[in-house]
Amino acid sequence: MTFSALHKGKHMLRARVALNPAAVVAPVNRRTFGSFVEHMGRCVYTGIYEPGHPSADEDGFRTDVLALARELGVTMVRYPGGNFVSGYRWEDGIGPVEKRPRRRDLAWRSIETNEVGIDEFAKWAQKADVEIMYAVNLGTRGVQEALDVHEYVNHAEGTELSERRRANGAEKPYGIKLWCLGNELDGPWQTGHKTAEEYGLLAASTARALKSAEPDLELVACGSSSSVMPTFGSWESTVLEHAYDVVEYVSCHAYYEEHDGDLGSFLASAVDMDHFVNSIVATADAVGARLKSKKKINLSFDEWNVWYLSRFQNAPLPAEWGVAPRVIEDQYNVADAVVVGNLLISLLRHSDRVTAACQAQLVNVIAPIMTEPGGPAWRQTIFHPFARTAALAKGDVLETRVDSPAYETARYGEAPLVDAVATHDPATGDVTLFVVNRSQSESVTLTVDLTAFGTGLSVAESVTLTDDDVRASNTKDEPDRVTLRPTADIPGGAVTADDGGVTLTLPSVSWTALRLTR
Ligand code: AHR
Numbered sequence: 001m002t003f004s005a006l007h008k009g010k011h012m013l014r015a016r017v018a019l020n021p022a023a024v025v026a027p028v029n030r031r032t033f034g035s036f037v038e039h040m041g042r043c044v045y046t047g048i049y050e051p052g053h054p055s056a057d058e059d060g061f062r063t064d065v066l067a068l069a070r071e072l073g074v075t076m077v078r079y080p081g082g083n084f085v086s087g088y089r090w091e092d093g094i095g096p097v098e099k100r101p102r103r104r105d106l107a108w109r110s111i112e113t114n115e116v117g118i119d120e121f122a123k124w125a126q127k128a129d130v131e132i133m134y135a136v137n138l139g140t141r142g143v144q145e146a147l148d149v150h151e152y153v154n155h156a157e158g159t160e161l162s163e164r165r166r167a168n169g170a171e172k173p174y175g176i177k178l179w180c181l182g183n184e185l186d187g188p189w190q191t192g193h194k195t196a197e198e199y200g201l202l203a204a205s206t207a208r209a210l211k212s213a214e215p216d217l218e219l220v221a222c223g224s225s226s227s228v229m230p231t232f233g234s235w236e237s238t239v240l241e242h243a244y245d246v247v248e249y250v251s252c253h254a255y256y257e258e259h260d261g262d263l264g265s266f267l268a269s270a271v272d273m274d275h276f277v278n279s280i281v282a283t284a285d286a287v288g289a290r291l292k293s294k295k296k297i298n299l300s301f302d303e304w305n306v307w308y309l310s311r312f313q314n315a316p317l318p319a320e321w322g323v324a325p326r327v328i329e330d331q332y333n334v335a336d337a338v339v340v341g342n343l344l345i346s347l348l349r350h351s352d353r354v355t356a357a358c359q360a361q362l363v364n365v366i367a368p369i370m371t372e373p374g375g376p377a378w379r380q381t382i383f384h385p386f387a388r389t390a391a392l393a394k395g396d397v398l399e400t401r402v403d404s405p406a407y408e409t410a411r412y413g414e415a416p417l418v419d420a421v422a423t424h425d426p427a428t429g430d431v432t433l434f435v436v437n438r439s440q441s442e443s444v445t446l447t448v449d450l451t452a453f454g455t456g457l458s459v460a461e462s463v464t465l466t467d468d469d470v471r472a473s474n475t476k477d478e479p480d481r482v483t484l485r486p487t488a489d490i491p492g493g494a495v496t497a498d499d500g501g502v503t504l505t506l507p508s509v510s511w512t513a514l515r516l517t518r
Pocket residue numbers: 038040081082083084183184225303360361
């Protein structure tokens with residue numbers, strides 16, 4: 001199959017990748033496509049929940065947002081925070097809504113009305129068809145409160161808290177398997193911030209207690225809030241020295257932004273994510289070796305995204321205590337979407353050890369989905385690479401070594417212009433390649449060698465996200481300004497297939513998904 005080839009730029013840059021169905025990294029984990037709903041800004045209120053909105057269902061959930069969450073392909077949602085959880089009393093959010101207290105949320109300097117609590121969120125999660133990842137408060141609270149919320153949500157019946165859940169309308173337990181032991185307790189900004197020693201002891205005793213109640217829970221100990229934390233690495237080491245035997249995961253959080261107009265470094269953000277993952281895998285394995293343990297600790301990358309954090313840090317939180325204020329409603333552009341697509345490439349590449357991940361967050365707050373109160377919901381640019389990756393990454397992740405030209409970045413040194421990962425679904429025979437071109441000026445022609453798959457593969461789909469204006473965004477008034485287009489229809493893009501493989505011409509600053517089928 002041959003499409004028109006239009007090249008922009010002066011030089012023809014070339015890259016090559018050879019794929020082999022026998023070179024399997026790991027199965028694609030469905031939990032890689034997690035998201036995050038925090039009681040923060042307008043993520044919950046006027047995000048997922050807005051009674052009175054024209055699209056609201058009988059429970060007050062916006063069905064337009066539910067439809068977009070399904071289209072996004074989200075499989076799991078972390079809840080209820082985030083920094084919020086470190087001061088949260090979960091029991092404020094159960095029982096008759098009119099009796100629920102209004103509280104100060106110190107993390108985001110706002111008022112929490114508690115109209116939505118775990119029972120409402122569990123209903124939303126069922127409608128969205130997502131697994132819940134539940135975070136307990138280990139900032140201002142401890143073992144007992146973690147046990148209490150566990151008893152409320154997971155104990156079948158016949159105890160004080162399980163009967164309260166049943167009285168509140170949920171006869172069956174929610175069966176939440178994946179639990180975060182607090183949030184970012186390495187960060188001085190966190191309510192109840194702790195040293196690694198203090199947190200490691202608390203995480204271990206909370207984990208032991210939770211597992212006495214339900215041995216097959218999967219527990220996530222807090223790792224570092226970012227790779228620039230002064231305790232990066234040593235925090236994980238100390239925490240795991242205490243909690244290794246009783247947790248399954250250590251968390252990673254990373255947010256990326258373009259600093260001082262340095263687009264080249266920003267486009268290479270996945271280099272930092274790779275480094276983050278490799279460092280924490282090595283740290284966890286070193287602790288395992290010291291403890292003479294056969295067990296491996298996996299990584300839960302349960303907050304990742306593009307976030308213009310420096311703009312937020314330069315703008316103080318609102319002086320007034322308001323309900324659901326507009327907080328960090330970043331508007332994303334084409335470059336941001338290419339970076340998000342590349343971060344998913346990095347997460348997939350590490351599927352042997354990163355077995356859970358959550359893009360932060362789902363709606364309005366640094367989110368792929370935006371809403372207006374009483375108005376429409378729309379897809380930000382970053383929605384598109386996430387949705388297509390979640391839909392197409394099936395089966396096994398393949399080792400994907402790209403032979404690519406490189407460029408110099410100020411933050412990460414030399415970085416390849418082309419980065420990619422491929423999946424192969426043995427059930428259908430489909431092979432999918434997710435690939436970015438980080439060049440700001442040149443198309444790159446990528447040869448995809450598929451000889452190891454034999455003959456009979458043909459191109460089923462090749463879509464690209466790019467734009468002449470890398471700052472182009474989607475807005476309420478122009479919600480589809482940036483979207484996916486067939487690669488071959490884009491100036492600078494082309495797809496040519498022959499028996500040995502496919503040649504893709506990737507426009508500058510672009511993300512592409514290529515699916516081949518039999
Ligand atoms: O996602 C926004 C915030 O980023 C979360 O509340 C916190 O955990 C992180 O610092």
